[in-house]
Amino acid sequence: MNKFLRPAVVVLALLFAWMSGQAQQTVDVAAFEEGMQQPGVQIFDVRTAGEFNTGHLHNALQADYTKKEEFNERVKYLDKEKPVYVYCLSGGRSNAAAAWMRDNGFKEVVEMQGGINAWKKAGKALDGVKAAPQMTVNTFWQAVKADKLVLVDVGAEWCPPCRKMEPVLQQFLQTNKTVQLVKVDGGRDQEVMKAIDAIAPPTFIFYKNGKEVWRKTGIVDISELNKLAASR
Known part of the structure; x- marks a missing residue:
């Protein structure tokens, strides 16, 4: 091979390998379900x-792809080095989300063809079908009227930062x-969320004698929580 062509061939081979990885x-549905059983796999709705x-699928995390701010905030808590199995209703949103994730450094993103519609058609079970009150x-x-310090955790099992x-x-x-924990489900307890003006999970609020004394939306460091508890 011509010595001047060899570097170009190497570059093309590397480019092809990169494109193949992306x-x-x-x-x-069957392959998606089998892949979900891998250790460390992340299921993303x-x-x-x-x-x-x-x-929804068992152990799934959730972020609305049509809400860019929500999606961008939650997706950053996924591990880019571990497989992500992504799905939506029929495949359109998951295709767009998966493309974004591949472009932003996720190593392995797998989409479910046909989405939840195909999953149901195959007779597969879903979690959370019966809504709790x-x-x-x-x-x-x-x-939160207790005379002790109350920490309200507005969260959800499907929320990555939660x-x-x-x-x-x-x-x-x-x-x-001595701190009392009150959990509010960020997907179900909509009336409570409206009453306390909690827009999205995770939101943490401290109450003392029924009065709000502190709040933060997003990740909180344990040192900050300890400091707040000690000062109350």
């Missing part, structure tokens, strides 16, 4: 919260045993 991976609450606003206010906060909260509560 290639679209769309699989049918890019439908709306309302759609998610009508039924909402917490009432009155129940919430009764819970999952990141779970071990932090557990560690905080172990250290601060």
Whole structure:
């Protein structure tokens, strides 16, 4: 081979390998379900919260792809080095989300062909089909009226940053045993969220004697929580 052509061939080979690694991976329901069993796999639902609450895949995280701010905030809590299995209702939104994720450094993104519609057609079960009753606003206010410090955690199991906060909260509560925890489901308890003006999970609010004394939306460091607890 001509010595001047050799570098060009190497560059083309590397480019081809890179493009192959970024290639679209769309699989049918059976292959998607099998892939979900891998250790460390991340299941990502890019439908709306309302759609998610009508039924979702087991252990799925959720971010509405049509809400760019929400999607961009939540997707950053996924591990780019681990497989992400993404789906929507029929495949359109998951295709766009997967393309964005590949362009932004995710190593392996797999889409489910046909989305939840195909999953249902195959007779597969969904989690969360039976909606639990909402917490009432009155129940919430009764819970935060305690004379002790109350930490309200507005979160959801499908919210990536909420999952990141779970071990932090557990560690905080172990250290601060007098603090009472009240959990508000960010997908279900919509009336309570409106009453306390909590727009999105995760949101953390401290109450003392029924009055709000501090709040933050997003990830909170345990040192900040400990400092706040000590000062109250």
